[in-house]
Amino acid sequence: MNVAVVGATGAVGETIVQVLEERNVPIAQLGPFASRDRSAAVRFRGDRLDVRTASDEALRGFDVVFFAGGEDASEKYAPGLLERGIIVIDNSASFRMQRGVPLIVPEVNGDAVLPEHRLFPVANCTAIILCTALRPIRDAAGLASVRVATYQAASGAGRAGLDELAADERALVAGEPEPAASIFPRPLARNVVPQIGSFDADGWSGEESKVRDESKKMLGLPELQVSVTAVRVPVRTAHSEAVFVETQCEIGRAELAAAFEASPGIVFHRDGIVTPRDVEGTDNVHVARLRMESPRTFALWCVGDQLRKGAATNAVQILELLLEKGYVAA
Numbered sequence: 226m227n228v229a230v231v232g233a234t235g236a237v238g239e240t241i242v243q244v245l246e247e248r249n250v251p252i253a254q255l256g257p258f259a260s261r262d263r264s265a266a267v268r269f270r271g272d273r274l275d276v277r278t279a280s281d282e283a284l285r286g287f288d289v290v291f292f293a294g295g296e297d298a299s300e301k302y303a304p305g306l307l308e309r310g311i312i313v314i315d316n317s318a319s320f321r322m323q324r325g326v327p328l329i330v331p332e333v334n335g336d337a338v339l340p341e342h343r344l345f346p347v348a349n350c351t352a353i354i355l356c357t358a359l360r361p362i363r364d365a366a367g368l369a370s371v372r373v374a375t376y377q378a379a380s381g382a383g384r385a386g387l388d389e390l391a392a393d394e395r396a397l398v399a400g401e402p403e404p405a406a407s408i409f410p411r412p413l414a415r416n417v418v419p420q421i422g423s424f425d426a427d428g429w430s431g432e433e434s435k436v437r438d439e440s441k442k443m444l445g446l447p448e449l450q451v452s453v454t455a456v457r458v459p460v461r462t463a464h465s466e467a468v469f470v471e472t473q474c475e476i477g478r479a480e481l482a483a484a485f486e487a488s489p490g491i492v493f494h495r496d497g498i499v500t501p502r503d504v505e506g507t508d509n510v511h512v513a514r515l516r517m518e519s520p521r522t523f524a525l526w527c528v529g530d531q532l533r534k535g536a537a538t539n540a541v542q543i544l545e546l547l548l549e550k551g552y553v554a555a
């Protein structure tokens with residue numbers, strides 16, 4: 226199987242290459258692509274691979290193409306690849322809400338993959354972490370409403386986000402003037418910024434709308450009430466979420482705890498706390514601080530590495546699912 230990664234020099238693309246190697250995915254040839262050529266810029270299985278400029282022509286020889294190059298790259302190249310029957314696994318938001326296109330988190334809705342599917346958008350990172358945590362609750366007691374406040378890391382805005390946070394931190398420590406914020410709407414160091422994406426006419430940010438709409442699609446609950454406040458925090462990697470859930474049926478803490486403990490992809494913490502730095506570089510969603518308000522309402526805290534489970538690992542898991550089902554030949 227020949228696999229290409231578009232955006233292989235970026236935060237998500239680099240992690241995809243790393244996860245493909247870690248999980249020993251059966252790849253004959255890996256092709257790293259970006260917006261320009263670079264020699265020996267990507268490490269894979271002990272080799273340093275050249276990065277080539279993405280083009281229609283260059284991507285044609287692959288069986289599977291991962292996109293982590295932003296919306297423009299996905300929209301430019303994916304349609305032509307799909308016409309040729311090539312599998313596209315896309316981290317951009319371009320195709321996620323299209324009818325008939327599945328939005329797969331293997332632990333949540335892996336059974337929605339059909340043999341005819343070729344296009345697999347990877348959902349919003351915050352929504353993947355949220356839905357992984359909500360799936361056992363949906364199955365145990367039904368979901369009536371979900372309210373969530375997010376605490377999202379700088380690397381959610383890619384390498385440029387990490388660089389801007391680091392530059393702010395350096396300036397503050399040195400007592401120098403901070404560089405003007407360009408990736409985030411306000412300086413992020415020693416701050417929290419309650420805007421991710423632009424606001425719509427009703428005041429919801431782009432990130433808040435994505436988390437709401439994509440979560441309903443992944444959970445298969447179009448009528449679910451979901452309300453999101455998305456906030457950027459000065460953390461390098463891993464998103465955290467304070468979640469307030471109302472269920473359809475009554476359920477107790479012990480039953481909920483057992484449901485989390487039995488769920489693949491979740492580490493449940495009966496006691497104590499878990500922070501972004503605890504989970505950076507790992508693939509599970511961590512659920513902690515489960516607190517009952519009533520038999521149908523409760524609060525919890527969840528954290529996951531958004532570059533891994535929220536993007537790269539989920540993308541690679543989709544390919545593994547296709548291999549397992551025999552929809553792609555190794």
Ligand SMILES: NC(=O)c1ccc[n+]([C@@H]2O[C@H](COP(=O)([O-])OP(=O)(O)OC[C@H]3O[C@@H](n4cnc5c(N)ncnc54)[C@H](OP(=O)(O)O)[C@@H]3O)[C@@H](O)[C@H]2O)c1
Pocket residue numbers: 231232233234235236237238258259260261279292293294295296297298316317318349350380381382383384385531532535536
């Ligand atoms: N960061 C996250 O936590 C996260 C989570 C989920 C989804 N996503 C999505 O994943 C995608 C990548 O995000 P990122 O955070 O990894 O961004 P990033 O760090 O800025 O990396 C972007 C990558 O895309 C490449 N690229 C840009 N324009 C391209 C083009 N026209 N053709 C080919 N390659 C191009 C860049 O190559 P050069 O270096 O050559 O410019 C770089 O390798 C975005 O769609 C983002 O929304 C990100």
